[in-house]
Amino acid sequence: MGHKGPSFLMALPAVLFFGIFALIPLFGVVVISFMEWNVLGSPTWVGLSNWQAVLFDRPFTWTALGLTITFVIGSYLFQAPVALLLGVFMAGQQRYRALLAVLYFLPLLFSSVAVGLTFQSLFSPNYGLSAALPFDWLPNDWLANSDLVMWVMIFVVGWCFVPFHGLLYQAGVRQIPQSMYEAATIDGAGRVRQFFSITIPQLRYTIITSSTLMLVGSLTYFDLIFVLTGGQPANAVRILPLDMYVTGFSSYNLGYASVIAVILVAIGLTLSLALNIISGSSKMESDKAGA
Amino acid sequence: MMTPTASTQSATPDAGMALAPEVPGFERRDVKQNKVRRTGAPGEKPNILGGLGGWLWLAIIILPIYYIVITSFRTSEDLRSSNQLLPTTNPTIAPFIRVIQNDFFHYFTNSLIVTLSTVAVVLAVSVMAAYYIARSTTLGGKRLFQIILLGIAIPVQATIIPVYYLIQQLGLYDTLWALILPQIAFAIPLSVLIIVNFVRDIPMELFESMKVDGAGEWKILTALVLPMAKPALMTVGIYQALQVWNGFLFPLVLTQSSDVRVLPLSLWEYSGQFGIDVPATLAAVVLSALPLLVVYMFARRHIVAGLTAGFGK
Numbered sequence: 001m002g003h004k005g006p007s008f009l010m011a012l013p014a015v016l017f018f019g020i021f022a023l024i025p026l027f028g029v030v031v032i033s034f035m036e037w038n039v040l041g042s043p044t045w046v047g048l049s050n051w052q053a054v055l056f057d058r059p060f061t062w063t064a065l066g067l068t069i070t071f072v073i074g075s076y077l078f079q080a081p082v083a084l085l086l087g088v089f090m091a092g093q094q095r096y097r098a099l100l101a102v103l104y105f106l107p108l109l110f111s112s113v114a115v116g117l118t119f120q121s122l123f124s125p126n127y128g129l130s131a132a133l134p135f136d137w138l139p140n141d142w143l144a145n146s147d148l149v150m151w152v153m154i155f156v157v158g159w160c161f162v163p164f165h166g167l168l169y170q171a172g173v174r175q176i177p178q179s180m181y182e183a184a185t186i187d188g189a190g191r192v193r194q195f196f197s198i199t200i201p202q203l204r205y206t207i208i209t210s211s212t213l214m215l216v217g218s219l220t221y222f223d224l225i226f227v228l229t230g231g232q233p234a235n236a237v238r239i240l241p242l243d244m245y246v247t248g249f250s251s252y253n254l255g256y257a258s259v260i261a262v263i264l265v266a267i268g269l270t271l272s273l274a275l276n277i278i279s280g281s282s283k284m285e286s287d288k289a290g291a
Numbered sequence: 292m293m294t295p296t297a298s299t300q301s302a303t304p305d306a307g308m309a310l311a312p313e314v315p316g317f318e319r320r321d322v323k324q325n326k327v328r329r330t331g332a333p334g335e336k337p338n339i340l341g342g343l344g345g346w347l348w349l350a351i352i353i354l355p356i357y358y359i360v361i362t363s364f365r366t367s368e369d370l371r372s373s374n375q376l377l378p379t380t381n382p383t384i385a386p387f388i389r390v391i392q393n394d395f396f397h398y399f400t401n402s403l404i405v406t407l408s409t410v411a412v413v414l415a416v417s418v419m420a421a422y423y424i425a426r427s428t429t430l431g432g433k434r435l436f437q438i439i440l441l442g443i444a445i446p447v448q449a450t451i452i453p454v455y456y457l458i459q460q461l462g463l464y465d466t467l468w469a470l471i472l473p474q475i476a477f478a479i480p481l482s483v484l485i486i487v488n489f490v491r492d493i494p495m496e497l498f499e500s501m502k503v504d505g506a507g508e509w510k511i512l513t514a515l516v517l518p519m520a521k522p523a524l525m526t527v528g529i530y531q532a533l534q535v536w537n538g539f540l541f542p543l544v545l546t547q548s549s550d551v552r553v554l555p556l557s558l559w560e561y562s563g564q565f566g567i568d569v570p571a572t573l574a575a576v577v578l579s580a581l582p583l584l585v586v587y588m589f590a591r592r593h594i595v596a597g598l599t600a601g602f603g604k
Contacts, residue, residue: 005427006508011435014420014479017412018442021454021476026445028453043456082348089345092338100349102591106356108598109583111537111555114576117562118355121362121569128358132375159351167599191338220446223539227559241448249544254452261449268446 029265033258046255054259060235060243061260067150068219068239074154075218080211083162087169088199101170104163112160116227119156143229146236153225153237157218165210172206173199208279215275216268240264363387363574370569386574390561394549395578398557405470405553406535410528412471413478418524420479421486422508422516426498436487442480448540455544469545470553474535482527489523490516529590530597536583554579 033050037043054061090101107115122128123142130140139145142152176199184194200207222241225231231238231246238246240260248257362370364382373379424436454473455464463469493515501511517524542556552560558575565571587594 005429005432006423006511008423008427008431010423010508010512011420011432013416014483015435017416017472017476018439018479021457021473022442022445022450022479023438025450025453025457028456029450032452032456085341085344086348089341092341097345100345103349104352105587105591105595106352108533109587110576110580111558112539113555113558114579115355117558117572117576118359120562121573122355122358124569127370127375127569129375159355162348163352164598167595171599216444216446220448222448227539244448245451248452258452261452265446265449268449269444272444 029258029261032254033262035255037254039252039254050255050259054256064238064240064243067237070150071154071239072215072218075157076214078154078158079162079165079214083165084169086162086166088173090166090170091173104166107160108163112223113227115160116224120228123152144233146234149229149233149236156228157221157224165214168206168210172203176202208275212272212275216272219268220264359573359576363570363577365570367568367570386570389571390575390578398552398554401467401551402536402554405467406532409471409474409535410532412475413482413531414524414528417479417482417486418516418520420483421490422512425487425490439480439483447477451540451544458545465546465548465551467551470541473541474538478531482531485527486520486523489520493519525593526597529593
C-alpha cells in the first residue's frame, strides 16, 4: 500500500494527558510505597519498611482484607442475580416493562454523596424508615450496629449499581434470537427451562463482563462507604480502599496507604485476568472492541 | 455500539435446530424481531412472578427517592412529629431557599465549568487519537491502542496518592485545574475505545477520495471523521459528563476551599453544616440531582447507550 496513516501528532495530546496523569501515577504508587511521606515533608526512601509494617506489623490490614472479601462476595451474590433477572425482565416485550426500565435507571443519576445522605437519613435511628414503620422487630440502628452495617452497605451499594448491570443484561438478552425461544416453546420447554438452557448460556459473555466489572468494581469501591459510615462503627466496614484513604489522608501516612493501593491494584488485575482465563478465551477484549 | 446486524450474527444453531423449519418466523429471523410483538405471545401465560419481582424492585428504587423529595419540603420540627413516609400536610420551600442562600449556585457553576471543560477536551483529544489509531498503518498505532485499552483497567482510587503528589508539585492543588486535568486523563481510554470503533466503520474509500482531492489530515479530521463520529461523540460526551458531574474522590482529595467546591463535595459539606436540619440537606440532594434528571428526560437514549457502550455486547 502506498498510503500512510495520519501522523502521530494527532494522538499526542491524548498520549500526554493519559501518560502524565494516569500512567505515571500508576507507576508512582509503586514508588511511593517504598517511601515515607507524611504529606508535609517530601517523600524519603525507606526501602521495604512500609511493606514490612503494613503486611506483618499491622494486624488490621488482614482484618480489612477479610472485610473486603466479605464485601466483594456479598455484593456479588446480591447484585448478580438481581441484575440478571432484572435484565431479562426489562428485555421483555410488554410495554409496562419498558416504562419500569426508565424508572429503574434513576439511581444512576445520583452522586454517591447524594445516595449516601439519602440512606443516612432513611436509616436514621430518630426518624426515617424505622420511625415510620410500625414494626417492633425492625432495627433502628442500621448504621451503628457493627453486625448489621456490612449488610446495609452491600444493599445500598447494590441499589446504586444493579441498574447499570441490569442494562448490560437487558442489552445482552435482546441479542438472543427470538427464534430460539419459539423453537423451545414448540418443543414444550417451560419458562424456567428456557431461562436455564437458552438465556443463561447465550448470556455467557455478558455474564463474564458484568461479573468482572462487579467484582473489580466493588474491590476498589470507596465513595459510598466513606460517606455513609467512614468505616464506623468499630471499623466494621473499613474495607481496603477505605483503609487506604483513611491511612493516607486522615492519618497522613501516604507510604502505608500506597502499599495498600498497590495491593488493591494487584488483587484487581489478578481477578480480572483470572476471570478472563476462566472464560476460556480473550473474548473480553474482543467484546470491548466490538462493543 | 450495536450494529444492525449484530443481533443476527450471534444466532447459534443450538436449541431446537431440528424443529426449525416448522417454526413460523424462523426464516425471517433477519428481521428485527424485537418490535414484532408487544404484549406477549398469544396463549403465553402471563409471568406473574416476574411481574411481581419487577414491581418490587421498582418499590425499592423509588422509596428512597420519594422519601428525599417529600422530606425536603418539611420543616425540621415536622420531621420528628409526623410519619416520615407520608407527604407533609404543610409543605414549605424554606429548605430549598436555605440551600440556595448557602452558595448553591456557586458550587453549581464550579461543577458546570469542570464538567464542560473536561468533556470538551476529552472529546477533542480522543477523536484525534481515535483517528490516528483507526487509520495508522504503523505498529505504533497498534501498540498505542493496547496501552489505552490497558488504561481502562486502572482503578482511579489506587492512583489517587501519586495524582495528589503530582498536582501539589505542579502548584495546582485547590484549583479547578486539579479536577479537570486528571479527570481528562482517566476519561481518555474508554472514550478512545468507543470512538475508534466508530471511525473504523467509516469506509476506506471516503478517506482515499479526500486524499486524492488533496485534503490534509486536519481537513479529513474536521470534514469527514468528526461528522461521521458524531453519534459516538454524543454517547461518550454524555457518559463522561455524568461521571465527572458526580465524581467525588478527586474533589475530596484535590481541593479544600469553598471557592472551588463542586456539587458532590458541597453536599458533603452541607450535611455537616446543616447538621440536624435534615430537610435542607435533602433539599440540596434533590437540587443536585435535578440537572441530570432534566438531561435524562431529554437524552435518555444517549445516556443509556453511553453507559453500556463500552461494555455491552
